[in-house]
Amino acid sequence: MPLILDGVPAAHLARRWAVPQVAALRLVASTLDTAHELGASGAAHGTTVIAEEQTAGRGRDGRHWHSPVGGVWLSMLVRSPHADLRMVSLRAGLVVADALDELLGSPRARLKWPNDVLIDDRKIAGVLSEGRWQGNMLQWLAVGIGINVWNDIPPQLAHRAVSLREFLPDIRRLDVLDRLVPGITAIGASAPHLSESESRAFAERDWLRGRVLRAPVAGRASGIRGDGALLVESGGAITPVLDGHVDI
Numbered sequence: 001m002p003l004i005l006d007g008v009p010a011a012h013l014a015r016r017w018a019v020p021q022v023a024a025l026r027l028v029a030s031t032l033d034t035a036h037e038l039g040a041s042g043a044a045h046g047t048t049v050i051a052e053e054q055t056a057g058r059g060r061d062g063r064h065w066h067s068p069v070g071g072v073w074l075s076m077l078v079r080s081p082h083a084d085l086r087m088v089s090l091r092a093g094l095v096v097a098d099a100l101d102e103l104l105g106s107p108r109a110r111l112k113w114p115n116d117v118l119i120d121d122r123k124i125a126g127v128l129s130e131g132r133w134q135g136n137m138l139q140w141l142a143v144g145i146g147i148n149v150w151n152d153i154p155p156q157l158a159h160r161a162v163s164l165r166e167f168l169p170d171i172r173r174l175d176v177l178d179r180l181v182p183g184i185t186a187i188g189a190s191a192p193h194l195s196e197s198e199s200r201a202f203a204e205r206d207w208l209r210g211r212v213l214r215a216p217v218a219g220r221a222s223g224i225r226g227d228g229a230l231l232v233e234s235g236g237a238i239t240p241v242l243d244g245h246v247d248i
């Protein structure tokens, strides 16, 4: 039986989103794996993989990503020889936040560096991008995005995770995807540093700014730099941090 997403046959999605191919799957280990498989077989930039359910969804820092029916579990192939994993992920977070704000009708989505998306202090979406290189030549990136849309949140996570359904009871995944996919497709071609408007957009949503951090460096979060580094202030000195896990 062909997959139907919120009333739209999967076969119509590629044209709807102006991408070369959409692989819409019922059940998969991780859409990131499928995106890498498609990447290895030569699939084009913008190739999109979505799944109803993932059995082995992965999150940042080696964590499991709970992916039951009702969420957007998407991975997109980005082919751009100069794409930078960190910047692509950061921009993906901005695209997700924009999409959510548009649906919510107000600027509620916040970004926790590098690319967690939060509403009312609870995580609603995350981004995990993975690259495949041949020598030092980037072959492709797979940008993985998970958004809790109308999926249940396990009770043990309810204090720190939320689904969009809590704010928009009739929300459909297609409403989110229609805003998300075209925005993500455009990312690969972006400049190596954040533009002024991207920096402003991040600053307006910066959830960490002013908070005291224990890690990746002890100090107070003081915004981000154009190359995506988190700035941490301590004793009057600013330390830029390009990678790492934030602990408050």
Ligand code: BTN
Pocket (backbone or CB within 6 Å): 029, 030, 031, 032, 054, 056, 057, 058, 059, 060, 061, 063, 065, 067, 072, 073, 074, 075, 116, 125, 126, 127, 128, 144, 145, 146, 147
């Ligand atoms: C995070 O830890 O915040 C990142 C979560 C990324 C989850 C998405 S769901 C689609 C794609 N497939 C995966 O296995 N992970 C990403």
